Amino acid sequence: MEDGAGDDLYQELWRLCAGPLMDVPCVQDRVFHFPPGHIELAEMESDEVYARITLQPSSDTDPLDPNPICSEKPKQKFYSFIKTLSTSDTSTHGGFSVLRKHANECLPQLDMTMENPTQELVAKDIHGVEWKFKHIYRGHPKRHLLTTGWSSFVAAKKLVAGDSFVFLRGENGQLRVGVRRLNPLQSPTSSSVVSTQNMRLGVIVTASHSVMTNTMFVVCYKPRFVSIF
Structure with missing residues (x-):
């Protein structure tokens, strides 16, 4: 990416490829429900976008506390x-x-x-x-x-x-x-990125362990298909 403007363009392109139902939270937003996709990535063979997100469990779960003020810079048109x-x-x-x-x-x-x-x-x-x-x-x-x-x-x-x-x-x-894509295009990386059938239980177990030990954990999924959460 060449500059900040280029970053904005790639992020917007990722959103357009992901579809209209994606909602991207600000950095440090409090997440109570796993959101549909941010941290923009795409498979090399198929161009299907996906997200690999690192989450930090928090013991403070008071829903009345407001999120930090989003400090993201205004984006270009x-x-x-x-x-x-x-x-x-x-x-x-x-x-x-x-x-x-x-x-x-x-x-x-x-x-x-x-x-x-x-x-x-x-x-x-x-x-x-x-x-x-x-x-x-x-x-x-x-x-x-x-x-x-x-x-x-x-x-x-x-x-x-x-x-x-x-x-x-x-x-x-x-x-x-x-x-x-109208239909998923198989690629060599598909199985390593996400599989709802094989990864759902593993993700939940990993997340549960991370909450108990207060350690970060990573979740990967494709926003245009079935979420693993």
Whole structure:
């Protein structure tokens, strides 16, 4: 991550990939119920986001005590869209069609004085890998398209119709892209990250022991699937 603004963008990208039901607490917030995901990570093979969280048990459980005042800095303004991919979007011979509303609100502006307005977009994914796309405005009727570079992204991310493409732009002009899977994509790290069937009991036992001994413990889970708590 390049700077604080870059950190904000990656955190926002993680939230968009995780889905709309995620609620991220502030640092030092008192947690009485295990929250849906923070500390942003993603699997290398599938781009599925997950969380690995270290919790410190507290003997002070008075619910009337307020949380510490959140000291997080105000974040920059974000512009984003999420589009469910069609069969044509995932074709290796085609491009990605961007709705006019999304293009106007989220993509960097094109020079419309050109006969065929075009520009190169450079965006980083959840792992910090750069992807280059050609953004062009053409056709009859004219529409916004991502062409060169899109098929490589589709192939590398193993995208299929029904998956969603996440696009994010910060007010500083930095771009981020991500994916949200329709169905889980198996990856070599899946079993080591979380398994609700095999880890639920172990997590509860570990948490119980940590509460009794007042020691920190780690919980891992995927926020877009079934939580292990």
